[in-house]
Amino acid sequence: MNAPTSKNHLLPEINQREVPAALIDALKARFEGRCSTALVVREQHGRDESSFDAPPPAAVVFAESTAEVAEVVKLAAQYKVPVIPFGVGSSLEGHLLAVQGGISIDMGRMNKVLSVNADDLTVTVQAGVTRKQLNEDIKSTGLFFPIDPGADATIGGMSATRASGTNAVRYGTMRENVLGLEVVTASGEIIRTGTRAKKSSAGYDLTRLMVGSEGTLGVITEITLRIYPLPEAVSAAICSFPSIEAAVRTTIQVIQMGIPIARVELIDSNTVRMVNTYAKLGLREEPMLLMEFHGSPTGVKEQAETVQEIASEMGGNAFEWASTPEERTRLWTARHNAYFAAVQSRPGCKVISTDTCVPISRLADCLLDSVAEADASGIPYFLVGHVGDGNFHFGYLLDPAKPEERVAAEQLNHQLVSRALQLEGTCTGEHGVGLHKMDFLVTEAGTGAVQMMRTIKRALDPDNIMNPGKIFAL
């Protein structure tokens, strides 16, 4: 196999296990053209949106059914070789990297919406369905799936990382919206968790155990999700503020008052500038909140008026409204393009993204001190946040030729996470632990809890073949 080639001193040791030729032969015999060992295919499946590098997997199998996933896992299990499920590769934490070698299972062809139960507000999909595809598919029913992490990720990947994003403040995260799963276990068995009932007390919550397990306990192959009626009325608004603090304090008050706002996103002035350059949006280059209100026409009006009132008291400007779907798309494009706009603002840069989440009352404390530190460091960054949930992201834009920048960025992240944990928050609100936050997880959860996770992992995957090397070292 490839020798370790990590360029990243912060990665855990890369410890490639041998992938026997017999396994590759068996996979090629079984899957023919759908098992690739071409370097370009392997490399494409061996990286994600993180800034980490590792040797690519030994082969990629393009699975077309749960039974096929089970076959791959059984074959891999026979040789004690790792398997790594791959959706679209939008992970930010190195989840897809074959740090211990192994086989990548591309789930992209398992992209069928299997059933839509409009009457029950549930849908069952294969793991390779992306969130945009799902919403396109169910549009005619008047229903939608609200979880929106920005990237057009697969539902399988979103489940595996317990993703959330801009709508979570109102609709919850994958934790709240996955009702049941089909999972291929480490021994290649197919199990089902949960039912289509809205609630259940039937035994251990295997659904929630799998959601957020980052592929380390099994391969998620099918997901039953909650969906929601499209709100009768939707209005989006931008509000500019004289300072980040004013925007944050507005958010805190909105949440504390229990206003059921659907989205409330912070973008700092610097990031607005990047987005303007990237997409020529002509937005006012001040810290802004991007908000969306869902409900009945009266309800939306009521919510928006209350929020405008709070914002004005904090020094915010008058709302700029976007009520047509087109105008709303323009606004949300601005938000979703922040990452790409930022990357383009420093061509060739690598991004380290932070992901802390704190109780809402601590948001100002956590965010403002971290802004001051980031400004003092001189490292270019963008700042966006699902601030209604107390979650925000710095993206430090690093020149790969300047290793000292990475050291400084990791130091900033370390300070930020320490602050968030002290404020009773978490090191990762939605991106997952992956390769990058294993030490933080121990600090956050404590040795005892992480040891319990390890015990569960060892019991369910005794040969450590399910996406090994992620979440914790074994």
Added chain:
Amino acid sequence: MNAPTSKNHLLPEINQREVPAALIDALKARFEGRCSTALVVREQHGRDESSFDAPPPAAVVFAESTAEVAEVVKLAAQYKVPVIPFGVGSSLEGHLLAVQGGISIDMGRMNKVLSVNADDLTVTVQAGVTRKQLNEDIKSTGLFFPIDPGADATIGGMSATRASGTNAVRYGTMRENVLGLEVVTASGEIIRTGTRAKKSSAGYDLTRLMVGSEGTLGVITEITLRIYPLPEAVSAAICSFPSIEAAVRTTIQVIQMGIPIARVELIDSNTVRMVNTYAKLGLREEPMLLMEFHGSPTGVKEQAETVQEIASEMGGNAFEWASTPEERTRLWTARHNAYFAAVQSRPGCKVISTDTCVPISRLADCLLDSVAEADASGIPYFLVGHVGDGNFHFGYLLDPAKPEERVAAEQLNHQLVSRALQLEGTCTGEHGVGLHKMDFLVTEAGTGAVQMMRTIKRALDPDNIMNPGKIFAL
């Protein structure tokens, strides 16, 4: 120890393990008057609201702190003796019964509300705090904890059984409302799960694994919960219907339209009659929906008008309103007293309660056929339901002198559960598996999933001392 005395042929085998005198001596030496072996105390801790019997635990320890719980568990672990946490004994499924003998840990003295974070809408409590005590305690903050299973259960017990109740249709269940836990593990170690952040992707979701684990993976000692602003406006209404079907079809439509109703409870005419007799309420003796609307004054009005419109189309009568807290309490007392009213309607009876939950579109199919079967059986019953969630309970009122009634009731329950599972529902919406639904769990979840639960249990509790004999046989 006591010999097996089960009177119930449906109980799993009672398999009392020996509790060595040395352990009792050690507990008495350590806890003095707070370790009791008096029969009356043991018997009180050896039964619950279920109709099952088993010999009582060998001793009861009244714990006053997490450290004390850990001490009891460590001592018990040394002798491989079971420990069973006890809240108020309101389980309906035999969770508290010492079917394998052991030590009961009474959590009732761990009843402190440890911190209220009104700004973050979170509260941290000891496991022995009851839901009414919690609400009393936080009343002055303008916040409330909505989960209401009827009984004034402890928060620890509610977490352990993944309880829900009347408000779940709007506010979710314990699954959605527990943010974090402190747990004493099978080795007597104290761990913490979760943080006060609203969301997190930090490793396995140990919080959700513990919620609903029925004491089999650890003793829950502290719970951090979400709380909510008291709604600006609250209105409750009763609506009588010409048939159960009309009431159920109204509910289905309300839920499918996405109306954010806070409570929607079905009571059948028979049960209304029992409640009238019990509490002299003078309610119209027809199937009824008991509803509650929370929101802004406009929002509540809007919701209620829409629901009234739907109900009228289905043949429902005009709403009878209860807008003052006193009137509302009267209505909810009717609902909460249904169980006691029913028991009193057949003095000396034992109750077997069903707990199926199905997707909302299947509710009429599941419920109406089961009503017909129950009517045909001639066994007296009451029928209430959190129908907004697709969850309802038959309570079969059994004459203990007529064992054939129990057989018939179990048969009815069996038919009901089979129907619910066929309709993609669950055998237990909120009561848990306990002793009574182990076979149903296997049918519902499948052997593979239950085997995964067992593997987790064995890994985390190798000597099987945490409330053994519940959920599954090992």
